[in-house]
Amino acid sequence: MIAAAAQARLPSILRWTAILVPLAAVVGTASAFFLWALDAVTRLRFANPWLLFLLPVGGLLVGMIYQRVGKSAAGGNNLLIDEIHQPGAGVPRRMAPLILFGTLVTHLFGGSAGREGTAVQMGGSIAAAFARMLALDAASVRIVLMAGVAAGFGSIFGTPVAGAVFALEVLVVGRVQYDALIPCFFASLLADWTCRFWGIGHTHYQIELLPPGALPDPWLMGKVMLASAAFGLAALLFSTLSHRLADAFKTYVPRPELRPVVGGILVIALFFLAGTSDYLGLGVLAEHPDSITLPALFTSTGIPASAWAWKLLFTVITLSAGFKGGEVTPLFFIGAALGNALGTVLGAPVDLFAGIGFVAIFAGATNTPLASIFLGMELFGAENGLYIATACIIAYACSGSKGIYSAQRLPSSHN
Amino acid sequence: MIAAAAQARLPSILRWTAILVPLAAVVGTASAFFLWALDAVTRLRFANPWLLFLLPVGGLLVGMIYQRVGKSAAGGNNLLIDEIHQPGAGVPRRMAPLILFGTLVTHLFGGSAGREGTAVQMGGSIAAAFARMLALDAASVRIVLMAGVAAGFGSIFGTPVAGAVFALEVLVVGRVQYDALIPCFFASLLADWTCRFWGIGHTHYQIELLPPGALPDPWLMGKVMLASAAFGLAALLFSTLSHRLADAFKTYVPRPELRPVVGGILVIALFFLAGTSDYLGLGVLAEHPDSITLPALFTSTGIPASAWAWKLLFTVITLSAGFKGGEVTPLFFIGAALGNALGTVLGAPVDLFAGIGFVAIFAGATNTPLASIFLGMELFGAENGLYIATACIIAYACSGSKGIYSAQRLPSSHN
Structure with missing residues (x-):
């Protein structure tokens, strides 16, 4: 048989x-x-x-x-x-x-x-x-x-x-x-x-492992839940702002090929306003030794609390204007920066909060909580899986059902 | 808003x-x-x-x-x-x-x-x-x-x-x-x-971690894929035998309260046939220092290659007759024992193969590949996630769509 x-x-x-x-x-x-x-x-x-x-x-x-x-x-x-x-x-x-x-x-x-x-x-x-x-x-x-x-x-x-x-x-x-x-x-x-x-490596992010068999820490979990609601709201802000700004570009700049020109000028203006080049580009490689980069968000504690908002603005303007590349790595940056800031404020481990922010905002913005939990476990290890899962699920729940992909369907039936 | x-x-x-x-x-x-x-x-x-x-x-x-x-x-x-x-x-x-x-x-x-x-x-x-x-x-x-x-x-x-x-x-x-x-x-x-x-701990299973950043090993992956097809077929065998034996009990022992009596006698006969008490009970605690137990399947290499088949028979008879407890821990045992045997035959790490057998046969028998991958990552760490995922997906594919739960539905629509 x-x-x-x-x-x-x-x-x-x-x-x-x-x-x-x-x-x-x-x-x-x-x-x-x-x-x-x-x-x-x-x-x-x-x-x-x-x-x-x-x-x-x-x-x-x-x-x-x-x-x-x-x-x-x-x-x-x-x-x-x-x-x-x-x-x-x-x-x-x-x-x-x-x-x-x-x-x-x-x-x-x-x-x-x-x-x-x-x-x-x-x-x-x-x-x-x-x-x-x-x-x-x-x-x-x-x-x-x-x-x-x-x-x-x-x-x-x-x-x-x-x-x-x-x-x-x-x-x-x-x-x-x-x-x-x-x-x-x-x-x-x-x-x-x-x-x-082909010899292409990927960035390695290190989160301090929990000691094996450690009892759960409800106090830390409470902080994770609070932060995760914020990650979800940041995802919602990102999606909403992206869609509105794209609409605004369409309304005010009817010729599509001119939209990135206007967007480029806005990014330059934002660069002067921010006074740093840290929010340009992908955000993974460091231009200067003390640049704010995605890996640095896991280790540094002196990062400005507004870093996430700056990166959000830079990215939403760049992409809504018609530049190319996608939203996900900037979302990782925004989430990790917000996590870094919240970890500092809440007295929680900055590396853990950068890591959960990294995947949670992605879960919220793309409506893919399970893929995000796998992503977090693949990148940061399963030892922090509980916090990763909590963060992704809460951010998904708090971000609404409209994500960054307008073609994503809502389920047609429940059974 | x-x-x-x-x-x-x-x-x-x-x-x-x-x-x-x-x-x-x-x-x-x-x-x-x-x-x-x-x-x-x-x-x-x-x-x-x-x-x-x-x-x-x-x-x-x-x-x-x-x-x-x-x-x-x-x-x-x-x-x-x-x-x-x-x-x-x-x-x-x-x-x-x-x-x-x-x-x-x-x-x-x-x-x-x-x-x-x-x-x-x-x-x-x-x-x-x-x-x-x-x-x-x-x-x-x-x-x-x-x-x-x-x-x-x-x-x-x-x-x-x-x-x-x-x-x-x-x-x-x-x-x-x-x-x-x-x-x-x-x-x-x-x-x-x-x-x-309440102070209740869970069994800890140790799989040697892959060195971080290790290049994938296609040869090992090939062995994993081969073994995983076997895990899927073992799941199919378990489900099929369970359903058929339950039907046979219903046919030949019309009074439900007598079925476990017959089942109990069969288990005792099987115990004499096997000549060991290792396949009785849950299979986690060791009766003797050299008992075949679920944790021992991750470390020992001297386990008989037929262990998985014995445990399958003991379990299918016990449960089909109307005894209680569930299938999953015995399935873990069967998968880990089969993995132990296949790892030995294929010259692959026995701990890794016990671990993937553990979760893969569960994926095949319950049709829950994603839960099984999470289970494997939570129990064995995400470092072996690729092999875990490969094993669960292949076993799921090779086990057919009829699992151990007859109430499980097939999807009514594709969209």
Whole structure:
């Protein structure tokens, strides 16, 4: 019986392996190249700080290219979510080179943006190209697209489990349906391996481990819960401000290619207002030894309490104006900065609070609490899993059901 | 806006807190008492090995009590799943004392059974009693029942995140719907704390950590994948054999109270056949220094390769005959024993393979891959998360969609 069942499934397993292995290898390689290039353009900007003043010009370039040849690719992550729900005109092949170029320009000139949007869109676009080349049917296209998203997310952060669960969880608020669990997981795993094979490492964040078998600390848990409500509200603020500012740009700057120009000027103004370059770019590499960076938020205690708000403003303006890259790494920064500040105020460990802020604000802004818990465990270890889970769940609950992805569906039925 | 939203939600938050805190405290206390009593009856059996020969008498006792006063409580976990899907006659209060008594009798006389069924049924029954006392509406009853299941599972294994996800994931194959995520998580967390507060510890399993930043080992991953297919097939074997043997008992022993008598005699016969008492009871405590126990499966290399098959037979006979306790800890044992054997054959680390077998067979038999990954990370650390996730997903895929809970639903729609 078992032998017969295995034999019946063998063609399907071989077929999917033949599709997913090369797909994951290509997506992982694209992520590796992107991470390398992102590092290079960021160091170039550090060496030439005046590049920031060309941000409006870079914006014009990105805006014009998307305007002329972008077509549906401008839909970005939302287009991917839509196409997975309901196949339409398809995900264009050009999405991959466009988002790669747009993101590198954004970061070269100091826009405050992320990298997961790029990875996910490259993954989705490469997956769509595979699907067209192999003339897959609609059901298979859907699975391949999800696997591409998982591969992009898993490889860009080095978190394959979170990558797979993210791809399944981001589609509908409040539900994970895992008919595509296996392809998503293996695509994510192989893409992550491919990326590491190219010698690309990922930032390591250290949270002091709890002593094994330590009794739970209700007092600390109370502080975590309080802070997590704040992370959820910060996620809500980020989403709301992003949508409103994008609407405002559309209203007041009717020509799409000019929006990033205006956005670039606003970012430069904000830079003078803040008096620091710490909120430009990705926020992971340090321009100066005492720069506020994502890793520094786990160790330093002298960080201004307003850091999270500054980074939020820089990012919302950059992305709403049409610059590229995605929201997630800036969200990590905002959450970790808010966690750092709240940990200091509440007399709690700053590294733990930076870590829970990091994942909790992501849970709130993307409505993916389970992927966020996996992300936290993969990045910080399961020893703090209880605090990570508490933070993600409370932030998810406090952030409302509207996240940063407007294409995300609400569940249609309860059963 | 935020203040108004928070104010509107405050009564609901306070109401649920007032329900869930005492509920979790009671369920956690019940779990603590049960774990303590389980330990006591197991040691009593170790000191008086002849108690095994009274297993048929113990079986008659359990059978008669369930027959006389059990009513719907005999439905066990399946009744809980049914009542959460579609409220019927309700979960009876008597389920808690009955399952507690039945499980302790089973373990006192050496039946091979688990403890999660007991914890989950006590949790569900206590939750139903709370719901009746507070005259909750149907939608709230459903949430409270799920929270009771989560509290029972989370506190019995000391794994609160897995407890919450299990309660959400076990209902439907292939889907997690988390409208009850928050109550389930907090009930599980608080019940676990309560259980620890009473000084009840949980078994600690040690897997050698991978060196941080280690490159993935495709060769080891290949072995993990191969073994995981075997874990999935073992889960399928366990489920199939359980259902068929239960049917056979129903056919050939029409009087329900006599089934455990026959089952008890079969277990005694099996004990003579195996020539060891290692497969009786829970399998966690060691009767002799060289007993095969769940912790020993992580460290010893001299364990017979057939250990998993023996434990499977002992357990399937015990439970199909109507003894009480649940399947999960024996499943952990079977998976860890099979992992131990396969690790030895494949030249792979025995601790890692015991650990992945432990969670993977559970994932396959209960169709809860995400809860199983969380369980593995909570028990063994996230450093081995990739292997844990691979194992759970492959075992889930290889075990078919029929698990040990016949009340579990297949998803009605894909969207």
